[in-house]
Amino acid sequence: MIEQEIRTPAPRTGDRERRRTRMLAVGGGIFIALILLRLITGESDITSSGTMGATLALAVPIGMAALGGMWSERSGVVNIGLEGMMTFGTWGAAFASYFSGNPWLGLLGGIVAGAVGGLLHAVATVTFGVDHIVSGVALNILAPGVTRYLSDLLFTDEKGGGATQSPPLPSFPTWSVPGVGKPLGSLEKHHWILISDLAGLVRGVLTNLSPITLLGILLVPVSYYLLWHTAFGLRLRSCGENPVAAESLGVKVYRMKYSAVVISGALAGIGGVFLAMVASSNYQEGQVNGRGYIGLAAMIFGNWRPGMVAGGAGLFGYTDALQLRGGAGAVHAMLLLIGIGLLALAVWRGYRRRVVAAAVSAVVGAGVLVWFFLTDALPREIVTYSPHITTLLVLAFAAQRLRMPAADGMRYRRGGGH
Amino acid sequence: MSTTEPAVELHGITKRFPGVVANHDIDIEVAAGTVHAIVGENGAGKSTLMKILYGMQRPDEGTIKVDGVEVALHSPSDAIARGIGMVHQHFMLADNLSVLENVVLGAERLHGIGGKARRRIEEISHQYGLGVEPDRLVEQLGVGARQRVEILKVLYRGAKILILDEPTAVLVPQEVEELFGNLRDLKREGLTVIFISHKLDEVLSVADTITVIRRGTTVDTVRPGDVTARQLAELMVGSELPVPELRESTVTDVPVLTMDGVTVRDATGRAVVDDVSLTIHEGEILGIAGVEGNGQAELVEAIMGMLPLAAGVVRLGDTDLTGMATRRRREAGIGFIPEDRHRHGLLLESPLWENRILGHQTRPPNVKGGLIDRQGARNDTERIVRDYDVRTPNIDVTAASLSGGNQQKLIVGREMSGDPKLLIAAHPTRGVDVGAQSAIWDHLRHARAEGLAVLLISADLDELIGMSDTLRVILRGRLVGEADPATITPDQLGSLMTGAGEESAA
Incomplete structure (x- = not known):
């Protein structure tokens, strides 16, 4: 045992730096691959500013759900009720902004409504020890019912409102970084290799920003700081790893879990605000449409860490943006990337002597490539579903080296340790 | 045995649970700067006694004095505030957190959770020869190292009196030797160690004083030099040790x-x-x-x-x-x-x-x-x-x-x-x-x-x-x-x- 301790070197701060460089390298590599793909297939939407902007817009609600899930699960409470909390958020945003006429109160309304959803989940799972999945599913069933009822009650008499939607809502101002839009736009039009692509990326990310998008982006480093660099965060995470140990050291486990799940609901609520007020101009029933679940997938893909979680949300946002803007052609072009990626994976696995896994990757990769070369476009149905298919694929391939919080999803009773 | 005030004095401690009397009339005096062992059979009431001393349970009767002052311990934090720390038999550590995080958890006010805390941990580790590295993940550590982290956790909170509950149960023999080395270091630095065990050889080799508990009460306090393992065992059981023997033959030819x-x-x-x-x-x-x-x-x-x-x-x-x-x-x-x-x-x-x-x-x-x-x-x-x-x-x-x-x-x-x-x-x-x-x-x-x-x-x-x-x-x-x-x-x-x-x- 002692021998082994000497052999594994202590992870120091260098480890964190290495992780950061690796993330940058992976991000850069993907971007270059996308550029190559654009060149080969001529699908300019693959790196256009429109796609990048849409990616951000689509990634924000997923990212908020994912971040919310991360907060909750870091404290040991599985939150499958994110979908319902987002639904509360969409309605809360609509209610508060419509009746006050102020979009900022709408943001507050969405946050509060989401947090109430989180509070419900916390009461059920933490205080009453209900199974986390059962409580979450119940919340997901409850939310559409409650919002439908409240809409019926409050929106039907308003102009443009009804039982399934709210009247048009006041909108947020949009911000652009000054002096970026025009020159980058003309650069992008030239379709120069790398330069135009980068221009597209930067322009998409820096212009026509909604404050909610900015808030969402900002919440990633804020979450990281709070969870990993404050005593509060340490206590919260300890509840997800070993609540008995935490309690023995005087951590108020119930209180921590309550805070985490309520924050989780508030974050999901912000995702709902975005859907109702930024991505659309009013609340509509069914607006969340599975983003809570995709957010959970992004969280798992991100290994319960904020940077990676944001990356996962970006991935799902990107595939969604691509199918919306580029349509069948652009998604079809992705087949080439996937095929080559799988073949590369096969080579890597072969090198690591994992023969069966290598063979499976090689066969699937070859199949995808054949598909790419034999067709010109994908069936429309598959294109629409590409974000969901991506979710499936990513989870299937990424779920191997993940480390979830050790006590995640476990029922915890105070004094349970002795 | 020493002129100074005893570190811990327990008098007439009685604790009843529904249907069972776990402890009654416990009297123990632990001299400061010694290793004091408490031995007894499984179920004799050692663990309950330690939970009382650590504030996890309240005695129904009796008094607890720490450094000569009578105290009422309502919770582990009270005990910690009095300088009493507990190293649990089952480690209370989160595997996926670093040693540093495990140590500072719940005591963030002392030195924060960053560089100051890391320096303090290294200092304690060095002072008592514990060899704990603050930035490793606990899951990478062996059993002995985890136990040293537990000890450090207690010391970090300023404990002067350490309770170790069956600390050798999970260790292999070399690790037991290392632990005893650590305990001697702690004693040399003036700390008091209360050591709970039922392994008599270990107790005889490391303790300065031994108190025997039987059926919930203290029966004797002895010095290790004065008794043999067998005498100690007989004190624990309360009678001559049982001897396996058969009287007359009952064998038939069926x-x-x-x-x-x-x-x-x-x-x-x-x-x-x-x-x-x-x-x-x-x-x-x-x-x-x-x-x-x-x-x-x-x-x-x-x-x-x-x-x-x-x-x-x-x-x-x-x-x-x-x-x-x-x-x-x-x-x-x-x-x-x-x-x-x-x-x-x-x-x-x-x-x-x-x-x-x-x-x-x-x-x-x-x-x-x-x-x-x-x-x-x-x-x-x-x-x-x-x-x-x-x-x-x-x-x-x-x-x-x-x-x-x-x-x-x-x-x-x-x-x-x-x-x-x-x-x-x-x-x-x-x-x-x-x-x-x-x-x-x-x-x-x-x-x-x-x-x-x-x-x-x-x-x-x-x-x-x-x-x-x-x-x-x-x-x-x-x-x-x-x-x-x-x-x-x-x-x-x-x-x-x-x-x-x-x-x-x-």
């Missing part, structure tokens, strides 16, 4: 178990039990001696029908058991005390009365008209608990919540139910305390007098020699020798077991 040419092969075709023939009579205890792994386990499983026979015949009385299912064999009158009670004997997560039904699920009093008779089973479990002195609050607690000795007594009681003709006892007293050991021996003697035939397998040679009417030696699956328990010594038996001196076998 055969109960007859094995003839029994052979069992493993998956590779090797004979793990090789042409074994033996007979056990009514009122006879036949002991099988052998170095572990020489076919004892397979022999037992062959009799129980858990392994198929490659050749040979097993008979119980006149009944041919060969090819019969295990349940039918049990119904025919075989009781079985398995060597690993957690793998074979018990459902740990089930209540005692359900465990009572196990293996007897087709027989009264557990069954009435083809259905389980709850009330019958419960009543009979009460009987076992009473007759076999199983210490438990009630029969609805899970088997896991009993101590090893009490679990074993429950199994013995169950297997003696339904008047078995043959009892297979594999290591019946392994891992149980002396009290339970002597009780189990009593039950075996009693059943033997009633005419029970017993196959006894044990690694404890004193037990084997003392409790057997006949001794057979097993080596590589074959019965290689026979010995007379009246004359053979453990040393002679030991050499027989290794195959040396076969010629001296009687």
Whole structure:
């Protein structure tokens, strides 16, 4: 045992730096691959500013759900009720902004409504020890019912409102970084290799920003700081790893879990605000449409860490943006990337002597490539579903080296340790 | 022994739980700067006492003084504030957090959670020679290192009095030595250590003072130089240590178990039990001696029908058991005390009365008209608990919540139910305390007098020699020798077991 301790070197701060460089390298590599793909297939939407902007817009609600899930699960409470909390958020945003006429109160309304959803989940799972999945599913069933009822009650008499939607809502101002839009736009039009692509990326990310998008982006480093660099965060995470140990050291486990799940609901609520007020101009029933679940997938893909979680949300946002803007052609072009990626994976696995896994990757990769070369476009149905298919694929391939919080999803009773 | 104020004084501590008095009239004085051991059997009340001292439980009566000042401890934080720290037997660490995070958790106010805390940890680690690296993940650490992290956690909070609850239970011998080195360092730096254990050799080697607890109360406080391990054990048990011995012979000439040419092969075709023939009579205890792994386990499983026979015949009385299912064999009158009670004997997560039904699920009093008779089973479990002195609050607690000795007594009681003709006892007293050991021996003697035939397998040679009417030696699956328990010594038996001196076998 002692021998082994000497052999594994202590992870120091260098480890964190290495992780950061690796993330940058992976991000850069993907971007270059996308550029190559654009060149080969001529699908300019693959790196256009429109796609990048849409990616951000689509990634924000997923990212908020994912971040919310991360907060909750870091404290040991599985939150499958994110979908319902987002639904509360969409309605809360609509209610508060419509009746006050102020979009900022709408943001507050969405946050509060989401947090109430989180509070419900916390009461059920933490205080009453209900199974986390059962409580979450119940919340997901409850939310559409409650919002439908409240809409019926409050929106039907308003102009443009009804039982399934709210009247048009006041909108947020949009911000652009000054002096970026025009020159980058003309650069992008030239379709120069790398330069135009980068221009597209930067322009998409820096212009026509909604404050909610900015808030969402900002919440990633804020979450990281709070969870990993404050005593509060340490206590919260300890509840997800070993609540008995935490309690023995005087951590108020119930209180921590309550805070985490309520924050989780508030974050999901912000995702709902975005859907109702930024991505659309009013609340509509069914607006969340599975983003809570995709957010959970992004969280798992991100290994319960904020940077990676944001990356996962970006991935799902990107595939969604691509199918919306580029349509069948652009998604079809992705087949080439996937095929080559799988073949590369096969080579890597072969090198690591994992023969069966290598063979499976090689066969699937070859199949995808054949598909790419034999067709010109994908069936429309598959294109629409590409974000969901991506979710499936990513989870299937990424779920191997993940480390979830050790006590995640476990029922915890105070004094349970002795 | 010292002129300064004792670090901890406990006077007249009494703690009652519903139905049990866990502690009564406990009096202990722990001198500052010493290692003070508290020893007692499992269930004697050591853990409750330590929980009281650590503020996890409140005493019903009595006073606690720390450094001469009377204190009331309502919670562990009170105890920590008084400089009392506890190193739990089961580590309270989060694997996926770093050592630093584990140490500062809950004590973030002292030095924050960053660089200042890291420097403080390195300082303490250096001062007491603990060798703890703050930035490693706990999951990368071995058991000994984790324990040092636990100790550091307590020191970080400024503890001057450390309670270690059975700290050596999880350690291998070298790690125990390292721990004792650490404890001596702590003592040298002026800290007080309260060390709870039931391993007497360890206590004698590390403690300055030893207090013995028996049945919830302090019976004596001794210096290690003044007592031997055996005297200490007798203090713990409260009587002379039980001696395994049989009085007069009760062996009859009625055969109960007859094995003839029994052979069992493993998956590779090797004979793990090789042409074994033996007979056990009514009122006879036949002991099988052998170095572990020489076919004892397979022999037992062959009799129980858990392994198929490659050749040979097993008979119980006149009944041919060969090819019969295990349940039918049990119904025919075989009781079985398995060597690993957690793998074979018990459902740990089930209540005692359900465990009572196990293996007897087709027989009264557990069954009435083809259905389980709850009330019958419960009543009979009460009987076992009473007759076999199983210490438990009630029969609805899970088997896991009993101590090893009490679990074993429950199994013995169950297997003696339904008047078995043959009892297979594999290591019946392994891992149980002396009290339970002597009780189990009593039950075996009693059943033997009633005419029970017993196959006894044990690694404890004193037990084997003392409790057997006949001794057979097993080596590589074959019965290689026979010995007379009246004359053979453990040393002679030991050499027989290794195959040396076969010629001296009687």
